[in-house]
Amino acid sequence: MKSVVPITAVEIKTACSQCNLRELCLPFGLDPGEINQLDELVGSRRKIKRQQHLYRSGDPFEAIYAIRAGSFKTDVILEDGRDQVTGFQMTGEVLGLDGISGEEHSCNAIALEDSEVCVIPFVRLEELSRQVESLQHQFHKIMSREIVRDHGVMMLLGSMRAEERLAAFLLNMSQRFTARGFSPSEFHLRMTRDEIGSYLGLKLETVSRTFSRFQDEGLVAVQQKHIRILNTPGLKRILNHHTA
């Protein structure tokens, strides 16, 4: 048995090539050799405790981050104190793209639970994506996906009623948990009613009441942050049947 370069357990756990999130993340579509190049680029890993900031609005932009474990929210805060949650991010998703345009971050990224991210120095990412076409393209897709997602949120905020917003939110969470190999119908929300409300443009009381109504109608079973979806088609019907 050859053992020229002893590989420690930590190093193995660390590499994109060994990461079970690679199909959801930056390495998607790269061949093994290319993934190894990406491995070298992902300099370090950072652990962020629940409620702590990964970055703040105004921080200099140096890297983007791929979520390896845990979850985050991003928000924007106005001078007068009002804040708007602009997204919830799960494993394999990328954080920090907002910082590219202005050389500094334009929102806050806060861990919803103890989490870990891969630090991807942006200058080096641009460098490598000039050499690796598939990486370049995947990165562009990730940015574009963020734009499309934002359009969906604008649709939701601009023209949906409270029930529709919450139904859309639950179906979106379900779909993303599914993509990560978890149950489509049963999951644990990491964010508070207030944070959900901010994201959906509703007050926390409205979120709570709407959850209760869904429960009364047999669509979901809600127990605090634990959600069981009982009637997916019913939720989808709320989205489509606009009775106005």
Add this chain to the structure above:
Amino acid sequence: MKSVVPITAVEIKTACSQCNLRELCLPFGLDPGEINQLDELVGSRRKIKRQQHLYRSGDPFEAIYAIRAGSFKTDVILEDGRDQVTGFQMTGEVLGLDGISGEEHSCNAIALEDSEVCVIPFVRLEELSRQVESLQHQFHKIMSREIVRDHGVMMLLGSMRAEERLAAFLLNMSQRFTARGFSPSEFHLRMTRDEIGSYLGLKLETVSRTFSRFQDEGLVAVQQKHIRILNTPGLKRILNHHTA
């Protein structure tokens, strides 16, 4: 005088290197040699008449578009007919970034007036931006700017009142007209009250009433689509003084 390749007036008018929008557009930050390379990439130009689509949701994605003259709106339409305007675009701004992620466009782009765009075939843009670092970076900035802009709209839709939304909208338009060398205080809106309302998450009646209120308060002079801003600090104050 050599004249191997006769250059017609049209071709000259056509080039990025001669375009007075280059400081706002993709060529920003490139040196003259690099801009010439970009010139070769911008294959053709397309004229779009008022109310016509530049592309539709579902169209295959092949190119992005830089607006050379005129203006556009983008919108998303749900099955039940509801639609949401996701943005208004002016000269020098780029359209079509939504299409990268799914290989097809995910919204509609419609000309608000007779307009003209530069067609930038996306495969060739990726190719050239692998060679030209400054182009790559400028393209990334443009995508990132779109994400930041979307966050601003989410803030607006999620946590602002009607007056604040319209004030933010007017200040944003003013700032963009200014960047294009037009008056900061007097301009012509190309979109209807209904389109403004859709963008701001309000009904057209509310937009109209809010314009009237602004007029009563001496903040603006409104005459149909012609807007004169009389009190910019007053408008800014509406944005910051959240009396709730």
Add this chain to the structure above:
DNA sequence: GGAGCCCTTTGATCCACGTCAATACGATTT
């Protein structure tokens, strides 16, 4: 240059969601 139609304005009324308030639950700490 006139007819028609879309766009805009304004008023009256309604209702979904916000606000205010009280209580209850659950996780964490001691």
Add this chain to the structure above:
DNA sequence: AAATCGTATTGACGTGGATCAAAGGGCTCC
């Protein structure tokens, strides 16, 4: 196991913006 504090639920009431309706104004297209 009790105390504490953030989080969630639920009720009563208020309101900003939606809806319904009607009339006037200004483009656009013949």
